[in-house]
Amino acid sequence: xxxxxxxxxxxxxxxxxxxxxxxxxxxxxxxxxxxxxxxxxxxxxxxxxxxxxxxxxxxxxxxxxxxxxxxxxxxxxxxxxxxxxxxxxxxxxxxxxxxxxxxxxxxxxxxxxxxxxxxxxxxxxxxxxxxxxxxxxxxxxxxxxxxxxxxxxxxxxxxxxxxxxxxxxxxxxxxxxxxxxxxxxxxxxxxxxxxxxxxxxxxxxxxxxxxxxxxxxxxxxxxxxxxxxxxxxxxxxxxxxxxxxxxxxxxxxxxxxxxxxxxxxxxxxxxxxxxxxxxxxxxxxxxxxxxxxxxxxxxxxxxxxxxxxxxxxxxxxxxxxxxxxxxxxxxxxxxxxxxxxxxxxxxxxxxxxxxxxxxxxxxxxxxxxxxxxxxxxxxxxxxxxxxxxxxxxxxxxxxxxxxxxxxxxxxxxxxx
Amino acid sequence: xxxxxxxxxxxxxxxxxxxxxxxxxxxxxxxxxxxxxxxxxxxxxxxxxxxxxxxxxxxxxxxxxxxxxxxxxxxxxxxxxxxxxxxxxxxxxxxxxxxxxxxxxxxxxxxxxxxxxxxxxxxxxxxxxxxxxxxxxxxxxxxxxxxxxxxxxxxxxxxxxxxxxxxxxxxxxxxxxxxxxxxxxxxxxxxxxxxxxxxxxxxxxxxxxxxxxxxxxxxxxxxxxxxxxxxxxxxxxxxxxxxxxxxxxxxxxxxxxxxxxxxxxxxxxxxxxxxxxxxxxxxxxxxxxxxxxxxxxxxxxxxxxxxxxxxxxxxxxxxxxxxxxxxxxxxxxxxxxxxxxxxxxxxxxxxxxxxxxxxxxxxxxxxxxxxxxxxxxxxxxxxxxxxxxxxxxxxxxxxxxxxxxxxxxxxxxxxxxxxxxxxxxxxxxxxxxxxxxxxxxxxxxxxxxxxxxxxxxxxxxxxxxxxxxxxxxxxx
Numbered sequence: 001x002x003x004x005x006x007x008x009x010x011x012x013x014x015x016x017x018x019x020x021x022x023x024x025x026x027x028x029x030x031x032x033x034x035x036x037x038x039x040x041x042x043x044x045x046x047x048x049x050x051x052x053x054x055x056x057x058x059x060x061x062x063x064x065x066x067x068x069x070x071x072x073x074x075x076x077x078x079x080x081x082x083x084x085x086x087x088x089x090x091x092x093x094x095x096x097x098x099x100x101x102x103x104x105x106x107x108x109x110x111x112x113x114x115x116x117x118x119x120x121x122x123x124x125x126x127x128x129x130x131x132x133x134x135x136x137x138x139x140x141x142x143x144x145x146x147x148x149x150x151x152x153x154x155x156x157x158x159x160x161x162x163x164x165x166x167x168x169x170x171x172x173x174x175x176x177x178x179x180x181x182x183x184x185x186x187x188x189x190x191x192x193x194x195x196x197x198x199x200x201x202x203x204x205x206x207x208x209x210x211x212x213x214x215x216x217x218x219x220x221x222x223x224x225x226x227x228x229x230x231x232x233x234x235x236x237x238x239x240x241x242x243x244x245x246x247x248x249x250x251x252x253x254x255x256x257x258x259x260x261x262x263x264x265x266x267x268x269x270x271x272x273x274x275x276x277x278x279x280x281x282x283x284x285x286x287x288x289x290x291x292x293x294x295x296x297x298x299x300x301x302x303x304x305x306x307x308x309x310x311x312x313x314x315x316x317x318x319x320x321x322x323x324x325x326x327x328x329x330x331x332x333x334x335x336x337x338x339x340x341x342x343x344x345x346x347x348x349x350x351x352x353x354x355x356x357x358x359x360x361x362x363x364x365x366x367x368x369x370x371x372x373x374x375x376x377x378x379x380x381x382x383x384x385x386x387x388x389x390x391x392x393x394x395x396x397x398x399x400x401x402x403x404x405x406x407x408x409x410x411x412x413x414x415x416x
Numbered sequence: 417x418x419x420x421x422x423x424x425x426x427x428x429x430x431x432x433x434x435x436x437x438x439x440x441x442x443x444x445x446x447x448x449x450x451x452x453x454x455x456x457x458x459x460x461x462x463x464x465x466x467x468x469x470x471x472x473x474x475x476x477x478x479x480x481x482x483x484x485x486x487x488x489x490x491x492x493x494x495x496x497x498x499x500x501x502x503x504x505x506x507x508x509x510x511x512x513x514x515x516x517x518x519x520x521x522x523x524x525x526x527x528x529x530x531x532x533x534x535x536x537x538x539x540x541x542x543x544x545x546x547x548x549x550x551x552x553x554x555x556x557x558x559x560x561x562x563x564x565x566x567x568x569x570x571x572x573x574x575x576x577x578x579x580x581x582x583x584x585x586x587x588x589x590x591x592x593x594x595x596x597x598x599x600x601x602x603x604x605x606x607x608x609x610x611x612x613x614x615x616x617x618x619x620x621x622x623x624x625x626x627x628x629x630x631x632x633x634x635x636x637x638x639x640x641x642x643x644x645x646x647x648x649x650x651x652x653x654x655x656x657x658x659x660x661x662x663x664x665x666x667x668x669x670x671x672x673x674x675x676x677x678x679x680x681x682x683x684x685x686x687x688x689x690x691x692x693x694x695x696x697x698x699x700x701x702x703x704x705x706x707x708x709x710x711x712x713x714x715x716x717x718x719x720x721x722x723x724x725x726x727x728x729x730x731x732x733x734x735x736x737x738x739x740x741x742x743x744x745x746x747x748x749x750x751x752x753x754x755x756x757x758x759x760x761x762x763x764x765x766x767x768x769x770x771x772x773x774x775x776x777x778x779x780x781x782x783x784x785x786x787x788x789x790x791x792x793x794x795x796x797x798x799x800x801x802x803x804x805x806x807x808x809x810x811x812x813x814x815x816x817x818x819x820x821x822x823x824x825x826x827x828x829x830x831x832x833x834x835x836x837x838x839x840x841x842x843x844x845x846x847x848x849x850x851x852x853x854x855x856x857x858x859x860x861x862x863x864x865x866x867x868x869x870x871x872x873x874x875x876x877x878x879x880x881x882x883x884x885x886x887x888x889x890x891x892x
Contacts, residue, residue, distance in 0.1 A: 265830035393710055
């Protein structure tokens with residue numbers, strides 16, 4: 001059935017639909033699978049959990065008022081407070097929290113409104129909306145990074161208690177879980193599971209559930225950024241090797257071979273131990289430094305196949321520059337396998353990071369899942385073994401499921 | 417095929433060399449030196465003895481040498497003077513870090529300084545003269561030869577002579593504010609000594625090239641490596657190679673048995689699952705394998721350990737270790753039983769991950785093959801179903817999982833860290849984990865090198881077997 005004979009189109013008086021692009025075909029294949037869509041939704045929920053973690057758990061009250069005067073929101077102030085959220089990752093996610101809350105609905109509305117328009121105007125307005133949101137994010141993020149705020153440390157639940165003892169009327173509205181992932185209470189060490197502490201407390205009296213929730217931020221950040229880093233580098237190397245061949249290929253191949261042979265976890269742990277104050281940025285770089293070989297090999301193979309095809313010859317004949325041929329002509333066609341590798345790669349990076357922190361060679365200042373599990377192993381407390389284990393399993397499982405969905409969606413053999 | 421084999425075999429050598437180069441550079445540019453803890457923390461005069469012992473320690477482990485290339489013969493007298501001045505804060509402002517760096521350089525440059533220090537004995541600044549003489553004492557010391565190789569008796573004799581020569585040089589300094597005659601006398605004896613020994617401290621063209629490449633940490637390390645000498649552990653002062661070989665038997669037996677086990681279980685599961693593709697049983701198996709695949713090893717290990725060993729809720733297995741400590745007098749059979757008993761949990765953990773990966777690939781491999789024309793032909797010929805499946809489908813479907821072995825090996829070896837740390841098995845993984853903590857560079861290096869070598873060989877074997885099994889693959 002061609003579009004001209006489609007009665008619904010004629011009735012609505014709309015332009016005939018465009019031929020689907022490659023991306024649309026793949027997306028169409030992807031959403032056909034229940035598991036794939038489910039995993040994508042699950043991951044989106046995890047991301048939302050990571051972004052809105054402070055809304056769920058924070059020991060700063062949303063609203064704070066003493067004796068009916070001076071209403072303030074310590075929670076809002078703490079979002080960009082480097083004394084409360086020491087870590088760059090938290091600042092990053094808090095910026096996301098603010099920006100997503102502010103412009104998320106607008107972007108969503110743009111997407112929803114343009115869902116029926118034809119491709120060109122639709123893509124244009126969608127791209128504009130996304131760009132504006134991204135720009136806002138960058139501005140806020142740069143601002144809060146360049147001008148760090150630092151305020152005095154106040155433990156509000158304690159303050160409330162002492163103020164009430166003085167006979168003052170305190171109005172405080174807390175998050176559902178009034179604990180911080182960082183501040184422990186040494187009077188409440190290793191408490192069992194209760195309604196107050198869903199998963200008990202750890203050796204320093206910190207609420208395990210809160211740490212687990214904030215651990216989502218760490219795991220997702222490490223997974224996504226480490227993979228972005230090594231996919232970029234690996235793709236570049238693979239493209240060079242595959243396109244030029246000869247001694248370039250030979251040299252890059254040797255390097256890849258060398259890196260593959262060294263058992264990666266040994267190398268990762270060794271290098272990690274050398275860094276005095278490991279931050280999760282170091283960990284990302286270390287993971288990226290050993291993992292870039294797999295996208296490099298994939299892209300190389302694709303380039304070897306593609307560089308002899310006619311469209312490349314045509315591009316050469318048209319007098320395109322080499323960089324244009326590599327990055328604009330061949331590379332987009334070579335990215336399919338890389339996308340699959342990237343999705344599985346995020347899962348593996350998360351596993352690697354949690355292994356590192358499990359062995360005590362991660363970033364000890366952040367609430368990482370592996371670290372909680374290590375505490376669980378040391379103390380033998382079941383909750384602290386099972387809960388972080390389940391969190392890792394869930395995240396890794398969802399990512400693997402999505403990776404399989406992407407792989408199947410890209411595989412033309414499985415297409416009907 | 418033969419040509420390909422030979423090519424691959426020859427490539428092992430440069431690859432291993434590059435691996436060692438990479439590991440070596442990574443280890444050596446890393447901050448935090450072994451033994452640095454024993455260095456004095458600032459007290460200058462009182463810790464002369466300690467400083468000297470640290471210098472000898474560095475010499476023994478070649479830590480005073482440059483890492484990859486040596487350009488120290490190109491030093492100028494002015495550079496050396498600068499170092500002396502900085503190290504002792506004689507002129508201008510010097511930060512603590514600069515001072516420490518200069519001190520370390522003065523320690524490390526050793527023989528390469530002698531030529532310049534002799535010139536500096538006549539420096540215009542009397543303090544520089546004094547320091548030049550003081551530095552000469554350590555710089556002019558001859559190195560002891562290693563007693564661990566070749567002819568120990570001969571080495572010991574040579575070392576005695578070196579020691580005697582060093583002893584005479586040691587006294588040639590003067591304290592601050594010493595009379596001029598004493599200074600002149602010491603200066604003169606240094607100059608005399610230098611004229612007789614000049615050859616040792618100046619470098620001709622070819623000697624420079626030699627020093628450039630070979631008077632380096634890497635070259636020294638490799639020259640030892642060729643004799644399978646991986647150096648001495650800074651932690652227990654025993655040869656690292658022997659320790660690693662001792663640890664290897666635990667890790668290797670664990671890895672190999674786990675891999676074999678994984679293959680033996682995974683292939684039937686995968687084949688069965690593929691044969692019954694789409695049934696409820698297949699779905700159940702697939703889901704189970706997916707769960708196993710996504711579970712982190714350290715989690716599985718910890719749960720098993722917590723669940724099934726001493727204490728609650730079950731006490732079916734021992735809490736770890738390779739065998740019972742006091743098992744030495746037992747009979748071989750009892751000891752074997754004991755070891756197996758200890759290894760059930762680590763093995764289960766170890767196998768679970770590779771098992772999941774392998775079965776998934778086995779299933780995919782058989783599914784791919786089972787639709788092929790020759791399977792239909794085989795059925796049409798009237799062959800019995802088991803023959804079709806086992807002889808025709810499985811054999812060809814298993815080719816992909818054979819190559820997987822190559823990729824799996826480095827991961828399995830590395831995975832031993834987690835298993836061995838969790839279950840307290842004294843293998844390579846635990847050894848490197850402890851060595852990393854203790855900054856025992858020789859040990860870390862040795863484990864990295866041996867494990868990389870094993871992985872290299874493993875990958876080679878699996879590539880070759882791939883080419884051997886699948887006649888469709890040809891290598892030019």
